[in-house]
Amino acid sequence: MDIFMKVSIISIGDELLSGFTINTNATWIGQELLKCGIIIDRQITVGDNSELIINQIDRCIQSSEIILLTGGLGPTHDDVTSIALYKYFEDKPIFDSEYWKNIEKYFTKRALSVPDINKNQALKSVKGKMIPNSLGSARGLHYNIKKTEIFAMPGVPYEMKSMMSKYIIPKLKSRVNNNLFINTLNTIGKGESSIAEQLEPIVAPYLKVCSVSYLPQIAGVDIRISSRDKKRLSELKDKIKHEIGDCLYSEKNEAIENILGALLSKNMMTLSVAESCTGGLLGHTISSVSGSSKYFVGGIVAYSNKIKRDILGVKEKTLTKFGAVSKQTAIEMAQKIRNLFLTDIGISVTGIAGPTGGTSEKPVGLVYIGLSSVNKKFAKKYMFHGDRDIITHRTKQAAMELVRRDLLGD
Incomplete structure (x- = not known):
């Protein structure tokens, strides 16, 4: 088959259309298939309506070689994907008594009663194949029609990922020439x-x-x-x-905190952080890496001037003359945290994340990041744009990048 096979994703669920649930499944599928040299041709989201599902399947079959459906395989009245597929393929499923015993065991092991409503999950396709689900009770469905293969999976992310990894991706890989x-x-x-x-x-x-x-x-x-x-x-x-x-x-889609951690470990150096506008986000991100205790000693969230002065030791004169959001304060914060925690590097962040607190001289988005090491101390000025979450996220990313570049000698 041509490497440029056309693959469609049909995501099913009223909760996706209404925005109550973010469609992370389609994102994950796209990323995983890209690793195999497969690019998604189209993504469609439909509600819990069997006729709409049938219409979209019919449209996709005209041009797609692979159709991946997620969602709607549960036991409740709004889970209609299997009903739509049985109708589309004129399939008359039969009750799988052996699988029903497995469902009963699944619930019994968890000390739960088995609702009769789950019996529809024990239905077995006559014309298609059932995709095993090692993590839940809803099996997937696999149909072939002409040159198109259709795979239906549960919408529960970890169940979907398991089916993709164990059953679907191996089948798709066999259909792709590895020259993309x-x-x-x-x-x-x-x-x-x-x-x-x-x-x-x-x-x-x-x-x-x-x-x-x-x-x-x-x-x-x-x-x-x-x-x-x-x-x-x-x-x-x-x-x-x-x-x-x-x-x-x-070049490996690694998070910058992992890259920074590897550099600190390689250089056998330690790091501490003093945070104001990020409120602990920087320290949390650095410490989220397994093994970070080897290089990350800790930090202080010095949100108020009182903490900057009384705990970190920033001079009152510095705060009064230059303000909490200033190059001078950022440098002192970095110096003080390094001295307090006895680390090789101290990093600090202070800024105005908004939406309030900005002035004409110091607008929302103004951030200073300070760095202190044995041989240097400096602060860098940034002007970030976006809402509060975006500004704090960009600030913590920039702080890690500043340390990374310093370790590289830039």
Whole structure:
């Protein structure tokens, strides 16, 4: 089969349409299939309505070789995916008494009574195949019609992921020629338009054989390169890496906190943090990495001036003259936390996350990040845009990036 097989995702559930539930399933499926060289052709979301589901299946079958359905396989009245599939394929399922015994055992082990409503999950397709579910009671369904394969999975994320990993992805891999090569470069510190403009002269000569996508994230841009020509892709990737320099922090979709942790461990150095506007987010992110106790000693959330002064030891004169959000305060915060925790590096953040608190001189989004080590002390000024959550997220990303660059000698 052509590597560019057309794959459609049909996500089913009123909760997805209403916004009560975020469709993380489609995102995960897209990312996992991309690793196999498979690109999703279309994504569709429909409510819990069997006729709408049938209509979308009928539309997708016209152009798709693979259709992946998620959701609607539960036992309640609004779980209608299996009903839609049985009707579409004129399938007359039979009651699977052996599987019903398994469902009873599943509930009994958890000291739960078995509702009769779950009996519909023991129905077994006559025309299709049942996909095992090792993590729940709702089995999946697998049908073939002409050149199209249809897979239906539960909407529960961990059950869906299990079915994809164990049953569906192995089948799809066998249908793909492994000559679509995909590389992703993770960058930080520059926006999408800035990166694209910088790379345009380098990328342009390769566009006939390579596809380049710029995928903006909150604090940076992922550059995805794909091609059937492995040699040309490698050439382009090397040129992009050389051009963007230290803005590149990973080629493996690793989080920057993992990259930073590896650098600190490699250099056998320790880190402490003093946070104001991020309110503990920076320390939480750094400590979320397994093994971070080897290099992360701890931190202080110095949100108020009283804590900055009485606990960290920032001078009253500094706070009065320059203010809590200033280069001078950021440097002192970094120095004091390093001295208090006896670490090799101290990092500090102080700023105005908004939406209130800004002035004409110090607007919302103004942030200073300070760094103190044995041989240096400095602070860098940032001006972030967005709401409170975006500003705090960008601040903690920038703080980790500042330490990363310092460790690299930039």
